[in-house]
Amino acid sequence: MRERYDVTVIGGGPAGLAAAIAADAAGARVLLIEREARLGGILKQCIHDGFGLVRFKEKLSGPEYAERFIEQFRAAGIDAMTLTYVTAIEPLTDGGFCLTAVSRDGVTAIESKTLILATGCRERTAKQVAIHGTRPAGVYTAGTAQHLTNLRGVLPTKKCVILGSGDIGLIMARRLTLEGAEVLGVYEAKPTPSGLTRNLHQCLHDFNIPLYLSHTVTRVFGEDRLTAVEISQVDDAMRPIPGTESVVACDGLILSVGLIPENELAETLGVALDPRTKGPVCDGSLMTSCPGVFSCGNALHVNDLVDYVSESGEQAGRAAAAFCGAARDLAPIEIGKELLYLVPQQIDRNADNSAVTFYFRSRAPMGKSRLRLQCGDAVLFEKTYPFLRPPEMERLTVDLRDLPAGGALTAQLDSLEGGA
Amino acid sequence: MEQLVCIVCPRGCTMTLNDTPDGLSVTGNACPRGKAFAIAETTQPMRTLCTTAATAFPAAPVLPVRVRGEIPKDRIFDVMAAINAVTVDFPAARGDVILENVCGLGVDVIATSSLLSEEGERP
Known part of the structure; x- marks a missing residue:
């Protein structure tokens, strides 16, 4: 007979662990599936500190943060399959899903009433940022460089250039410097840095690593191993400006050029994705467009703090445990152009909306600004922010119990700076 | 200013x-x-320092460690050198001291993962 679970969580990183613990605490029979040998996800290699400030009021390293959850997970006696890969998910005719999982024991079929997709995100690669030239060794994503340095104990470069000012790139600039590599500079095509301001300071300024804005890598040189990269200035549309090229000798190019939520499994289920977040369109309980399928963590949208990843995992876990297949009355939220994205993207009018947690980012850096949520002409909620920066996600909880009937839901961000 | x-x-x-x-x-x-x-x-600018220490265990060649308290910013590379001279040869658990009073700064270096103690439990 096939195993039948109430909740199956796919992914054993911070989102999946929190989801499984929350669903178990709510009384559900839970299974967690992880493709790696150890639980913890990307936190295993994030050995720097700064995790858990919101949740634990402590500055923990990635492994410390993850292991707190892993210990809780084990103490609860929740079923887990590691070194296991989910290859297919099919909806069952009587509700629920059948998963095909491949592990060292072979192929297993598992039935589950609900699914939580906690599959995290992937790094954009050199192919996705159109760098020309040869294909030498020495071009790594920041995550790969981090894996080699922090888990394998191998230094991937002696002298490198970092493309992209995302947080992992900044963290790796410091990490490689500490281990004795020379980091020649961080090049960012955008006119503003992508990473958190504190990381610009503690990772670059502390080690005198220069940051070049509006610059990008346009070409790589080298046959077997990278020998140099070509750097160009870019214009407002991030197009390289001819005549500005310069060649920098190095044996490593580290790419920190963005993260994309991983939703291959979600797509096989026909889950609708939001082109802004590249994660599933969800309601206030983090249920996707597919009833019984929930999303959380970086699979839902790329977070900058793990504390919020865990929080969304817990939300999804509780909601999945409580899932009973009730009909939804979904009201999409239209967002204004100043918002880069807003999660959740829709509200189920039939659900208990007494505490809906929203996450958003502004499209561009803004001074004093106001977020406003409306239903038709009625203002449901507004909040003023002293400043907003796209790298820093904002989170807020709103009581939406008394949603006026009818009327479109809208969210918009207005600048309150002089003249506006 | x-x-x-x-x-x-x-x-x-x-x-x-x-x-x-x-x-x-x-x-x-x-x-x-x-x-x-x-x-x-x-x-006196102070910083934390997170890095890895080499281990004697082939399955986990490095162990994540950090200083328990802050250290002066200008001693970061001295502390790195001290940590890089260590090989962890016991199955350290999270919080175990890897290096006492590093560089005489009054701060211990501790393991931030139970990776080694758990690896030991595996068949």
Whole structure:
């Protein structure tokens, strides 16, 4: 007979662990599936500190943060399959899903009433940022460089250039410097840095690593191993400006050029994705467009703090445990152009909306600004922010119990700076 | 007048330091930790340090470690050298001391993962 679970969580990183613990605490029979040998996800290699400030009021390293959850997970006696890969998910005719999982024991079929997709995100690669030239060794994503340095104990470069000012790139600039590599500079095509301001300071300024804005890598040189990269200035549309090229000798190019939520499994289920977040369109309980399928963590949208990843995992876990297949009355939220994205993207009018947690980012850096949520002409909620920066996600909880009937839901961000 | 960005938490407040007759004044900080950080930056900047230490276990060649308390910023590379001279040959658990009183700074280096003690349990 096939195993039948109430909740199956796919992914054993911070989102999946929190989801499984929350669903178990709510009384559900839970299974967690992880493709790696150890639980913890990307936190295993994030050995720097700064995790858990919101949740634990402590500055923990990635492994410390993850292991707190892993210990809780084990103490609860929740079923887990590691070194296991989910290859297919099919909806069952009587509700629920059948998963095909491949592990060292072979192929297993598992039935589950609900699914939580906690599959995290992937790094954009050199192919996705159109760098020309040869294909030498020495071009790594920041995550790969981090894996080699922090888990394998191998230094991937002696002298490198970092493309992209995302947080992992900044963290790796410091990490490689500490281990004795020379980091020649961080090049960012955008006119503003992508990473958190504190990381610009503690990772670059502390080690005198220069940051070049509006610059990008346009070409790589080298046959077997990278020998140099070509750097160009870019214009407002991030197009390289001819005549500005310069060649920098190095044996490593580290790419920190963005993260994309991983939703291959979600797509096989026909889950609708939001082109802004590249994660599933969800309601206030983090249920996707597919009833019984929930999303959380970086699979839902790329977070900058793990504390919020865990929080969304817990939300999804509780909601999945409580899932009973009730009909939804979904009201999409239209967002204004100043918002880069807003999660959740829709509200189920039939659900208990007494505490809906929203996450958003502004499209561009803004001074004093106001977020406003409306239903038709009625203002449901507004909040003023002293400043907003796209790298820093904002989170807020709103009581939406008394949603006026009818009327479109809208969210918009207005600048309150002089003249506006 | 000097401006600096707080690194205590992800909020990253931009703070302004001013020399006043009553001593240093700090503005722009959202909490007292920011003020303390700003003042330390002008006197003795302190940092935490997270790195790895080599192990004697082939399945996990490096173990994540960190200093238990802050160390002076200008001693970071001395502490790195001290940690890089160590090989962890026991199945350390999270919080175990890897190096006592590193460089005489009064701060221990501790393991931040139970990776080795758990690897040992596996068949």
